[in-house]
Amino acid sequence: MTTALTSADPTIVSYENVLTKLRESQTPKRASLFNLVIYTKHDFLSDYFQAIVQEITTQFPCRLIYVQHSSDPNHEGVCIRLLTEGSNKVTSEEVHIKSSQSHLNRIPFLIFPLLLRDLPVYLLWEPDPSVEHDVLPLLIPYASRLIYDANATDNLTQFCKRISRLKNSHPKCEFNDINWTLLMGWQHILRQVFDSPTSSEQLRNNNGIEIYFNSCKSDQMHPESQATYLLEWLANSLNWEILPIPKKNDTFQFSCKTDSHSFVAQFTPKNCANLYPGTIVGLNIMTNDSKKEYSIEPIPNQTKVAVHISSQETCELPFSLPLANLKPGFPYVKELFFSPISNQYEEVIKVIGNV
Amino acid sequence: MTPVSFVNPLEEENSTSKTAAPCLMVIFGATGDLTARKLLPALYNLAREGQLPAHFACVGFARRDKSNEVFRTEMRDAVNKYSRIKPIDNALWNSFSEQLYYHRSEFHEDEGYQRLRTFLNDLDLKYDTKGNRVYYLSTQPSFFPLIIEKLHKNGLIYPTSNPHGPWSRVIIEKPFGNDLGSAIGLQQEITKFLDESQIYRIDHYLGKETVQNLLILRFSNPIFESIWNNHSIDHVQITVSEEIGIGTRGNFWEEAGMLRDIVQNHMMQLLSIIAMEPPTSLTAHSIHDEKVKVLESIRPIPKNNFDKYAIRGQYGPGYINGEPVIGYREENNVNPKSNVETYVALELEIDNWRWSGVPFFLRAGKRLPKRATEVAITFKSAPAGCLFQIAGKKIDQNTLVIRIQPDEGMAVKMNCKVPGINSPIQPVKMDFHYGSYFGLSPPEAYERLLCDCMAGDTTLFARVDEVLASWKLLTPVLEHWHETVPQFPNYASGLWGPQAADVILAKSNRGWRLL
Numbered sequence: 001m002t003t004a005l006t007s008a009d010p011t012i013v014s015y016e017n018v019l020t021k022l023r024e025s026q027t028p029k030r031a032s033l034f035n036l037v038i039y040t041k042h043d044f045l046s047d048y049f050q051a052i053v054q055e056i057t058t059q060f061p062c063r064l065i066y067v068q069h070s071s072d073p074n075h076e077g078v079c080i081r082l083l084t085e086g087s088n089k090v091t092s093e094e095v096h097i098k099s100s101q102s103h104l105n106r107i108p109f110l111i112f113p114l115l116l117r118d119l120p121v122y123l124l125w126e127p128d129p130s131v132e133h134d135v136l137p138l139l140i141p142y143a144s145r146l147i148y149d150a151n152a153t154d155n156l157t158q159f160c161k162r163i164s165r166l167k168n169s170h171p172k173c174e175f176n177d178i179n180w181t182l183l184m185g186w187q188h189i190l191r192q193v194f195d196s197p198t199s200s201e202q203l204r205n206n207n208g209i210e211i212y213f214n215s216c217k218s219d220q221m222h223p224e225s226q227a228t229y230l231l232e233w234l235a236n237s238l239n240w241e242i243l244p245i246p247k248k249n250d251t252f253q254f255s256c257k258t259d260s261h262s263f264v265a266q267f268t269p270k271n272c273a274n275l276y277p278g279t280i281v282g283l284n285i286m287t288n289d290s291k292k293e294y295s296i297e298p299i300p301n302q303t304k305v306a307v308h309i310s311s312q313e314t315c316e317l318p319f320s321l322p323l324a325n326l327k328p329g330f331p332y333v334k335e336l337f338f339s340p341i342s343n344q345y346e347e348v349i350k351v352i353g354n355v
Numbered sequence: 356m357t358p359v360s361f362v363n364p365l366e367e368e369n370s371t372s373k374t375a376a377p378c379l380m381v382i383f384g385a386t387g388d389l390t391a392r393k394l395l396p397a398l399y400n401l402a403r404e405g406q407l408p409a410h411f412a413c414v415g416f417a418r419r420d421k422s423n424e425v426f427r428t429e430m431r432d433a434v435n436k437y438s439r440i441k442p443i444d445n446a447l448w449n450s451f452s453e454q455l456y457y458h459r460s461e462f463h464e465d466e467g468y469q470r471l472r473t474f475l476n477d478l479d480l481k482y483d484t485k486g487n488r489v490y491y492l493s494t495q496p497s498f499f500p501l502i503i504e505k506l507h508k509n510g511l512i513y514p515t516s517n518p519h520g521p522w523s524r525v526i527i528e529k530p531f532g533n534d535l536g537s538a539i540g541l542q543q544e545i546t547k548f549l550d551e552s553q554i555y556r557i558d559h560y561l562g563k564e565t566v567q568n569l570l571i572l573r574f575s576n577p578i579f580e581s582i583w584n585n586h587s588i589d590h591v592q593i594t595v596s597e598e599i600g601i602g603t604r605g606n607f608w609e610e611a612g613m614l615r616d617i618v619q620n621h622m623m624q625l626l627s628i629i630a631m632e633p634p635t636s637l638t639a640h641s642i643h644d645e646k647v648k649v650l651e652s653i654r655p656i657p658k659n660n661f662d663k664y665a666i667r668g669q670y671g672p673g674y675i676n677g678e679p680v681i682g683y684r685e686e687n688n689v690n691p692k693s694n695v696e697t698y699v700a701l702e703l704e705i706d707n708w709r710w711s712g713v714p715f716f717l718r719a720g721k722r723l724p725k726r727a728t729e730v731a732i733t734f735k736s737a738p739a740g741c742l743f744q745i746a747g748k749k750i751d752q753n754t755l756v757i758r759i760q761p762d763e764g765m766a767v768k769m770n771c772k773v774p775g776i777n778s779p780i781q782p783v784k785m786d787f788h789y790g791s792y793f794g795l796s797p798p799e800a801y802e803r804l805l806c807d808c809m810a811g812d813t814t815l816f817a818r819v820d821e822v823l824a825s826w827k828l829l830t831p832v833l834e835h836w837h838e839t840v841p842q843f844p845n846y847a848s849g850l851w852g853p854q855a856a857d858v859i860l861a862k863s864n865r866g867w868r869l870l
Contacts, residue, residue, distance in 0.1 A: 031792045200361075302450070331405070
């Protein structure tokens with residue numbers, strides 16, 4: 001059942017109707033695990049965010065509050081639409097709120113009464129949350145988790161600085177970047193590949209790292225954020241010092257220092273149209289004595305990577321490892337929304353933001 | 356082999372996630388039902404979810420002659436039929452099945468084990484599994500000592516004296532023995548060649564999400580733990596009810612019976628989790644210690660009063676879901692004069708500070724009206740003379756029900772006023788259904804258990820002293836039943852068991868829950 005209430009300026013009566021309909025919904029009371037507020041500055045969500053929301057709403061019952069900006073220059077005000085059955089069988093209810101720019105400041109006040117009590121509030125924020133001042137500041141004190149995309153910002157360093165500050169101001173809220181969650185599969189792979197003292201030492205004192213990332217065309221400003229996170233994570237874990245080298249063409253380079261020597265880390269773009277912009281699509285690591293090379297790359301059409309370890313004398317049999325979180329699916333969404341946020345993420349953004 | 360002292364710098368500090376270690380798994384009895392229905396689907400789903408170790412292969416060991424390809428095809432059919440997630444992912448299956456192999460041998464042939472050893476060594480090199488081994492004994496229990504002895508004799512089991520060396524573990528299916536004496540005997544046999552740390556006794560109930568949730572429910576919700584004692588609880592009922600009969604398992608059932616098949620293992624595990632004290636830590640050792648303590652606190656059933664505390668039954672002809680069904684004695688491979696029980700009801704008392712005076716009623720039966728496994732905690736009644744009992748009608752006792760299967764979840768029954776003037780008090784339920792909240796099908800028990808074995812976590816496996824404590828309690832019941840002749844059958848299929856079972860609760864003015 002859809003109750004469409006369009007109003008240039010919502011009156012209390014109209015909005016009361018929405019609340020009443022929610023309470024008196026004729027559908028049987030269904031379970032809800034959490035409140036999910038989705039915010040986008042466009043008329044629609046990007047494909048990737050849409051895939052995440054689709055996965056959530058088909059797996060987890062929740063109250064979904066979807067807030068959009070209206071791109072219609074003639075539209076002034078706020079529209080509210082309620083779908084008591086949800087767009088699928090699992091979601092409890094969906095409330096769609098559309099607002100013109102000048103009425104954004106009303107949004108939090110419309111959202112508060114819609115939230116189900118005693119349940120967590122998750123915020124899925126499509127634009128850069130660190131510079132958003134209309135809606136987020138009032139909602140975030142009540143949020144359990146804020147999920148965003150660092151690719152949406154124009155300067156990753158400044159973003160990390162701002163997000164760190166925002167995080168410190170709201171210690172009760174967990175902050176999760178979808179790029180960090182996308183990276184967790186690669187972190188797990190690296191833990192498994194370099195899981196002995198010998199290989200760990202080879203990684204620590206390597207002679208060069210090349211990280212391939214998906215540079216397919218998109219409106220994402222920072223397709224290299226995941227690669228940056230990966231490198232900073234390695235640096236943080238293995239005590240490297242990293243200094244950027246001026247960008248050459250589309251390739252990013254960094255000078256990395258260990259206790260004993262230095263090496264170059266490079267981000268190399270690769271075009272993979274069917275993957276999210278910025279997704280890591282391969283790794284090459286050369287050991288310090290240049291005797292061994294580790295090459296890790298996804299196997300086409302599979303959620304796995306092939307690991308090739310070769311040296312001048314020998315070429316070991318390649319083996320495969322599962323690569324989690326390549327695309328939105330149940331495990332990915334579970335990581336994004338439910339799993340505890342890694343301390344390593346906090347450390348990485350502090351380092352990137354020089355905080 | 357990764358030494359114990361190596362800490363991967365890429366791991367998160369204080370990470371509690373378990374990782375299954377590289378290993379080769381050998382399934383003895385690979386052509387049997389369990390492999391097809393449970394083990395291979397479990398391994399496939401672990402692979403699907405990225406939980407299988409990076410370096411892994413599985414070898415089916417059985418007596419029938421077949422090739423790797425035939426075995427893989429059969430397992431594909433099995434996974435297609437029994438996996439909780441369908442349809443099968445062809446690309447995943449193709450890469451997974453390349454890690455499946457078949458080895459033909461008799462269980463007693465040394466030559467077969469020598470060939471196996473050579474084969475496993477080759478697989479070690481191919482898959483870099485570091486010499487680690489899991490042996491799953493999916494065979495008749497009578498083969499356990501033989502297989503373990505042969506594994507040891509042919510160098511397939513390693514001593515545990517070298518903590519940095521490769522490991523070997525053996526998973527054993529229940530039942531572990533038929534009574535106390537045989538369980539002790541079996542333990543003595545297998546520990547000639549295995550350390551207790553290498554023995555993983557499977558009780559698949561412990562792998563169920565709902566059973567694991569019992570610990571979470573008890574120890575992460577202070578509201579419950581504070582009333583989880585004899586001050587607040589009147590009694591506990593644990594029920595395992597099946598509507599099916601023994602099916603094609605007549606041969607097995609004639610040797611086993613309900614007490615051995617269900618009560619001694621699954622139900623005693625449920626009871627120990629419900630009744631245990633909080634462990635000092637979440638290590639396997641601490642949890643097992645608390646379970647053993649509570650099992651050893653259970654008062655032995657009085658020898659002169661067996662018939663009041665331990666009831667057995669056998670189903671006769673009746674109706675299930677409206678359809679006529681035959682009695683146990685008419686089933687295939689069952690002695691027409693058999694006295695094997697298909698129903699058991701027990702009253703147990705735990706003699707400790709927490710539970711003194713709180714009876715635990717256990718019942719398990721086949722051909723009961725519906726399938727249900729649950730634990731019901733009934734709380735004490737409101738005091739006599741209480742305001743709301745003045746009208747003479749006793750108000751319902753509060754009950755916390757934990758549904759293990761099906762319709763997994765929990766419910767609390769409480770009393771509520773019916774709207775209106777001069778209205779009565781009516782019990783209502785606060786109900787939580789796993790399916791409504793976490794719709795996706797949870798991992799099957801075997802997935803969790805196989806993964807835990809590969810990770811070296813024994814928490815969800817039965818330790819020998821738990822098993823022996825259960826046998827110590829129940830063996831006298833078996834002996835008494837062996838010496839006495841029952842009047843069987845004593846309940847019709849489709850009813851809730853023999854009348855005698857009602858007497859157990861009736862004598863204390865209680866009644867079995869209607870499920």
